[in-house]
Amino acid sequence: MRFRTKGKETSKTKQSNEQPILSNVETTVDYIKEEFKDSSDLIFRKINVGKRHAYLIYIDGLVDSNRIELHAIEQLFKDLDDQRLDAEMIEEKIVSINSVSESTTLTDTINQILDGNTVLIVDTFDKAIVIDAKGATKRSVGEPDSESVIRGPREGFTEAIRVNTSLIRQKIHSSNLKVLSRKIGTETKTSVAIMYMENLAPPELVKEVLARLDKIEIDGILESGYIEELIEDSPFSFFPQIQNTERPDTAAANLLEGRVCIVVDGTPFVLILPVSFWQFIQASEDYYQRFHISIFLRLLRTVLLFLALLMPAFYVAVTTFHQEMVPTTLLLSIAASREAIPFPVLVEALIMELAFEALREAGIRLPKVIGQAVSILGALVIGQAAVEAGIVSAPMVIVVSLTGIASFTIPRFNMAISIRLLRFPMLILAGTFGLFGVVIGSIVLLTHLCRLRSFGVPYFSPLSPLDWSELKDVFIRVPWWEMDRRPEQFVKENTVRKAKSFKPYSEKKKS
Amino acid sequence: MVVFRFVFLLLSCILLLTGCWDRKEVNDLAFVLGTGFDKLDKNKYRTSVQVPLPGNSGQSGSSSGGGGAGGSAPYYVDSGQGRNIRESNDDLQSRMSRELFFSHRRIIIFGEELARNGFHDSLDVIIEQPQSRLSSSVFVTEGKAMDILNSTPHFEQFSSETIRELAKGGVRRSVKELINDIYNPGIDPILPIVSKSMTQNNDEENKKEEIEISRLAVFKDDQLGFFASTEESKGIKWIISEMDDQTYTYPVKDTKEMNIRVTNEKLKINHTVKNNLPKFTITINLEARVEQNEADLDFDNPSEYELAINKLESSIKKEVTSILNRSQEEGIDIAGLGYHLYQSDSLTWDKYWADDWRTILKDTEITTKINAEIIRNTSPGITIKE
Numbered sequence: 070m071r072f073r074t075k076g077k078e079t080s081k082t083k084q085s086n087e088q089p090i091l092s093n094v095e096t097t098v099d100y101i102k103e104e105f106k107d108s109s110d111l112i113f114r115k116i117n118v119g120k121r122h123a124y125l126i127y128i129d130g131l132v133d134s135n136r137i138e139l140h141a142i143e144q145l146f147k148d149l150d151d152q153r154l155d156a157e158m159i160e161e162k163i164v165s166i167n168s169v170s171e172s173t174t175l176t177d178t179i180n181q182i183l184d185g186n187t188v189l190i191v192d193t194f195d196k197a198i199v200i201d202a203k204g205a206t207k208r209s210v211g212e213p214d215s216e217s218v219i220r221g222p223r224e225g226f227t228e229a230i231r232v233n234t235s236l237i238r239q240k241i242h243s244s245n246l247k248v249l250s251r252k253i254g255t256e257t258k259t260s261v262a263i264m265y266m267e268n269l270a271p272p273e274l275v276k277e278v279l280a281r282l283d284k285i286e287i288d289g290i291l292e293s294g295y296i297e298e299l300i301e302d303s304p305f306s307f308f309p310q311i312q313n314t315e316r317p318d319t320a321a322a323n324l325l326e327g328r329v330c331i332v333v334d335g336t337p338f339v340l341i342l343p344v345s346f347w348q349f350i351q352a353s354e355d356y357y358q359r360f361h362i363s364i365f366l367r368l369l370r371t372v373l374l375f376l377a378l379l380m381p382a383f384y385v386a387v388t389t390f391h392q393e394m395v396p397t398t399l400l401l402s403i404a405a406s407r408e409a410i411p412f413p414v415l416v417e418a419l420i421m422e423l424a425f426e427a428l429r430e431a432g433i434r435l436p437k438v439i440g441q442a443v444s445i446l447g448a449l450v451i452g453q454a455a456v457e458a459g460i461v462s463a464p465m466v467i468v469v470s471l472t473g474i475a476s477f478t479i480p481r482f483n484m485a486i487s488i489r490l491l492r493f494p495m496l497i498l499a500g501t502f503g504l505f506g507v508v509i510g511s512i513v514l515l516t517h518l519c520r521l522r523s524f525g526v527p528y529f530s531p532l533s534p535l536d537w538s539e540l541k542d543v544f545i546r547v548p549w550w551e552m553d554r555r556p557e558q559f560v561k562e563n564t565v566r567k568a569k570s571f572k573p574y575s576e577k578k579k580s
Numbered sequence: 581m582v583v584f585r586f587v588f589l590l591l592s593c594i595l596l597l598t599g600c601w602d603r604k605e606v607n608d609l610a611f612v613l614g615t616g617f618d619k620l621d622k623n624k625y626r627t628s629v630q631v632p633l634p635g636n637s638g639q640s641g642s643s644s645g646g647g648g649a650g651g652s653a654p655y656y657v658d659s660g661q662g663r664n665i666r667e668s669n670d671d672l673q674s675r676m677s678r679e680l681f682f683s684h685r686r687i688i689i690f691g692e693e694l695a696r697n698g699f700h701d702s703l704d705v706i707i708e709q710p711q712s713r714l715s716s717s718v719f720v721t722e723g724k725a726m727d728i729l730n731s732t733p734h735f736e737q738f739s740s741e742t743i744r745e746l747a748k749g750g751v752r753r754s755v756k757e758l759i760n761d762i763y764n765p766g767i768d769p770i771l772p773i774v775s776k777s778m779t780q781n782n783d784e785e786n787k788k789e790e791i792e793i794s795r796l797a798v799f800k801d802d803q804l805g806f807f808a809s810t811e812e813s814k815g816i817k818w819i820i821s822e823m824d825d826q827t828y829t830y831p832v833k834d835t836k837e838m839n840i841r842v843t844n845e846k847l848k849i850n851h852t853v854k855n856n857l858p859k860f861t862i863t864i865n866l867e868a869r870v871e872q873n874e875a876d877l878d879f880d881n882p883s884e885y886e887l888a889i890n891k892l893e894s895s896i897k898k899e900v901t902s903i904l905n906r907s908q909e910e911g912i913d914i915a916g917l918g919y920h921l922y923q924s925d926s927l928t929w930d931k932y933w934a935d936d937w938r939t940i941l942k943d944t945e946i947t948t949k950i951n952a953e954i955i956r957n958t959s960p961g962i963t964i965k966e
Binding site for chain 2: 388389390393397400403404405407408410413414415497498500502503
């Protein structure tokens with residue numbers, strides 16, 4: 070709440086500018102010039118249309134100047150019959166650009182300029198002609214770095230909202246796919262597109278999403294993370310309640326399951342909601358590779374999720390409180406390697422975990438060349454030298470690195486960081502109360518997970534509340550010919566995904 | 581927000597004030613691998629423990645551990661004395677910088693003297709200690725238990741481990757089974773005997789003490805009855821159904837033996853009552869596989885098959901009756917005949933036999949029946965035609 074700016078005051082001052090465009094072109098230009106004082110990138114191109122003065126106003130860099138030159142300026146320079154000239158005629162006969170509209174108020178005109186449109190005002194006209202010839206620099210569609218796959222589409226979202234919505238449109242050729250638009254941010258006026266399948270997404274959900282989006286009052290949205298934090302159900306929770314993706318196929322798949330996507334201009338990360346806990350341990354590739362390996366990998370990930378969260382805690386608890394639980398020979402090797410270690414196991418674990426986190430953090434933001442140096446340094450210094458110097462024991466290094474590897478297997482980064490963070494409270498609980506503490510911590514965590522909601526959908530579903538038929542796509546992934554229904558958690562009507570019993574068979578055998 | 585802060589404060593108090601109150605670091609503990617109990621004098625006991633020295637274990641990864649594989653043994657044996665087992669433990673602890681930790685004790689050895697005087701009190705200590713495992717194996721030895729712990733067998737790092745592995749392949753009695761045998765009426769416990777022997781090679785320098793488990797000790801309640809001989813031990817094994825998957829060798833012709841492996845042994849006790857006195861029939865049904873057929877018997881020939889079976893049955897019967905007679909004379913019920921009565925006819929058992937079972941047993945008639953069957957032959961090997 071503290072961070073929300075008092076947007077109302079600024080909008081009030083703008084409201085007084087809700088005045089129509091005057092027919093005197095110079096007054097209008099002066100007004101706009103005043104509004105854009107000290108903005109050197111605003112271009113006023115003065116031209117004569119017939120015998121009247123006219124101005125093309127745009128922000129340099131946001132427009133495609135080639136198109137403006139060829140299809141607007143050159144056309145307008147032609148000899149024109151001045152008497153019959155009016156806005157409609159310019160729109161319909163002269164400017165040969167695909168999208169042209171009109172604007173009647175000064176505020177709207179200014180907004181259009183800020184959007185990257187080119188505005189043409191002509192003397193004696195009481196409206197401005199908005200020419201849509203946006204041309205800001207765009208990154209091309211490339212492979213998403215954060216979610217790479219072996220099998221699956223190689224395209225990823227870009228920073229441009231129109232590119233992103235079109236990428237989804239390219240996947241779903243259906244008029245049921247709706248795209249609603251909003252502008253959020255009093256200063257940035259970031260375009261936000263809400264996408265959903267009209268026949269699948271429950272209308273209440275769409276309504277709720279729109280309501281929460283409309284409530285946002287903030288000066289700027291620079292990334293979809295802003296929106297995510299502003300519309301979450303439980304803002305204090307460690308767990309992400311909205312998924313983000315860089316992949317159009319993931320977004321499309323979720324749309325087909327009745328979820329809503331929020332595309333934000335300026336970021337390749339599209340929000341998907343509502344979401345369940347288990348979606349965060351599923352990768353898009355699970356659906357593309359053969360189902361056997363998907364089942365194996367999902368089970369593996371589930372096990373590793375527990376390891377990532379609990380393994381250091383379990384090791385600490387068992388070696389400091391419950392030595393009787395360890396097999397004798399294993400305990401003796403642990404005892405042998407811990408013989409010269411000066412720290413308690415808990416401190417040892419904290420040192421190693423923190424060192425590991427530091428290494429990871431150091432590696433992320435460094436250029437790739439130096440990143441390699443960091444990993445060598447880390448593996449050598451932290452791994453070998455620390456053990457040889459007798460600072461940490463070898464089993465602890467194994468535990469920490471296994472935990473690290475386990476946390477890397479969580480396909481969604483935002484869930485991985487939650488698990489990474491929760492490891493530390495668990496570690497401390499284990500160090501103070503042993504397995505009892507680990508159990509208490511797990512119970513608190515589970516209770517919290519069961520209580521969480523993502524846009525009204527239970528976060529832990531379909532495990533809690535339990536729904537057997539939905540489990541086909543949680544820990545395992547049944548073959549596509551068995552996935553005949555959509556998740557019924559929130560898709561109420563239209564649950565049939567495909568014809569039943571579509572298992573491939575040989576025609577001959579059947580007869 | 582205030583409530584939240586208050587709760588947070590309380591929670592952090594729990595964490596910070598409790599500290600780690602039960603915390604025991606691995607290197608503050610002395611893991612007892614095996615214990616030996618000896619009786620020294622009247623009301624004087626000795627407990628010896630075998631404790632690994634992690635610094636000497638020479639394991640990889642412990643390069644920091646100082647000694648490494650410096651040649652010294654990876655364990656040591658120490659003992660304490662006292663008026664009972666507990667006190668001797670305390671005596672021992674006063675000499676140890678690390679706390680004795682019994683949860684990994686898998687071997688318990690009773691010395692001969694203690695066994696003769698009854699191990700009941702010593703066993704009670706084990707049960708009373710929450711750290712003890714009921715699954716640890718119990719052994720008895722001729723002589724002092726401490727000597728067994730002190731021996732340095734070749735294969736394993738610790739003699740306790742050797743004993744445990746040896747017991748796996750033969751008769752094994754856990755604390756739990758031992759307690760059952762003592763407290764159940766009409767049955768007496770059996771314990772395997774661990775003994776020291778030397779490596780049998782001609783290399784005098786490389787001779788080492790090895791550990792052997794080949795015989796069994798017969799107890800009368802918690803007191804040692806007698807140490808059975810090797811022959812008798814075989815008989816006991818048949819009676820207590822411990823011959824499954826064990827090998828057995830018996831003569832069929834002059835110097836020709838047959839080696840078999842028992843694949844299935846089933847013991848059945850039946851009784852009849854006459855004049856309030858029970859009469860028992862012990863039936864042992866066994867299936868065996870031939871491992872070596874020295875006499876080249878042809879099992880397709882019924883008479884030769886009969887020969888092999890009869891020799892086997894009579895050989896077993898001889899062993900079984902000899903040990904049964906001996907134990908019967910001493911009033912010891914190794915087969916659990918009384919327990920069989922207690923289970924199948926408990927009213928009569930309580931009424932007539934329970935109080936005086938040992939004397940009744942001495943005059944009881946016991947018949948043994950062996951039904952052997954050879955179900956699988958071996959390859960005939962080289963047959964020389966005459």
